Amino acid sequence: MLITADKIATRVTELAGEITKKLPPDIMIVSLLRGSFVFTSDLVRALHLANPSATTGPQVDFMTMASYGSNTVSSGRVEITRDLTEKVEGRDVLIVDDILESGRTLAFARKLVLSRGAKSVHIVVLLEKPGKRKAEIDADFVGFTIPDKFVVGYGLDYANYYRELPYIGVISA
Ligand code: IMP
Ligand code: MG
Numbered sequence: 001m002l003i004t005a006d007k008i009a010t011r012v013t014e015l016a017g018e019i020t021k022k023l024p025p026d027i028m029i030v031s032l033l034r035g036s037f038v039f040t041s042d043l044v045r046a047l048h049l050a051n052p053s054a055t056t057g058p059q060v061d062f063m064t065m066a067s068y069g070s071n072t073v074s075s076g077r078v079e080i081t082r083d084l085t086e087k088v089e090g091r092d093v094l095i096v097d098d099i100l101e102s103g104r105t106l107a108f109a110r111k112l113v114l115s116r117g118a119k120s121v122h123i124v125v126l127l128e129k130p131g132k133r134k135a136e137i138d139a140d141f142v143g144f145t146i147p148d149k150f151v152v153g154y155g156l157d158y159a160n161y162y163r164e165l166p167y168i169g170v171i172s173a
Contacts, residue, residue: 002151002167003144003146005166005167008042008166011144012046012143016043016046016049018141019094019124019141022122023092023094023122025051025054025056025058026058027059027093028059028086028091029043029044029059029094030061030084030088030096031061032063032095032106032109033062033064033082034064034155034157034160035098035157036097036155037062038155039096039098039126039143039155040060044058058094059086061085062084063083063109064080065078065081066078066079066081067104067105076104076134087116088113088117090117090119092118092119092122094124095121097109097126098127098155099125099151100127100128100139101129103133103134103135103137107136107137110137124139124140124142125139125143126144126155127143127145127146128142128144129145130148131148132148144168149170151168152168152169152171153165153166158171
């Protein structure tokens with residue numbers, strides 16, 4: 001166990017407060033599947049609780065991207081395998097992802113959303129591993145900075161397992 005469910009819940013509430021201070025309530029949330037589905041579902045409810053009287057809340061959409069060879073220095077190609085349904089043109093977009101590692105996925109997503117005419121793009125990640133960045137990208141909101149270990153749970157997987165864990169854990173041999 002690296003981060004307990006309680007600690008995650010506290011931090012998600014704090015993040016929602018930070019986001020509410022900085023961004024308008026009618027943002028377009030672009031959640032990157034599959035890893036961010038748990039984080040996104042907690043975050044949207046926390047956003048409501050942070051600003052319950054907002055007349056227009058966020059809208060939510062999903063996008064799936066696959067990255068290939070992201071552990072090698074030379075490769076790291078990113079592809080869309082499931083695109084957004086909604087238009088992002090003219091919108092204040094908040095991209096939600098589970099973890100920022102090389103940054104290739106988020107750099108790609110950010111560029112894509114901007115190329116489609118988004119008014120602004122901000123990024124929130126639950127986790128960040130420092131010192132692993134291959135693309136020039138930073139998140140505007142970060143839940144936790146973690147050591148360089150492979151983590152699972154709260155949406156994050158190993159071979160598509162462990163996503164259901166309510167906490168963030170490290171697999172030990
Ligand atoms: P990157 O920032 O483009 O390298 O990609 C980050 C993506 O790799 C995340 O969205 C996760 O899907 C995956 N990933 C990176 N580190 C981990 C980890 O420790 N556990 C599970 N998935 C991870
Ligand atoms: Mg992912």
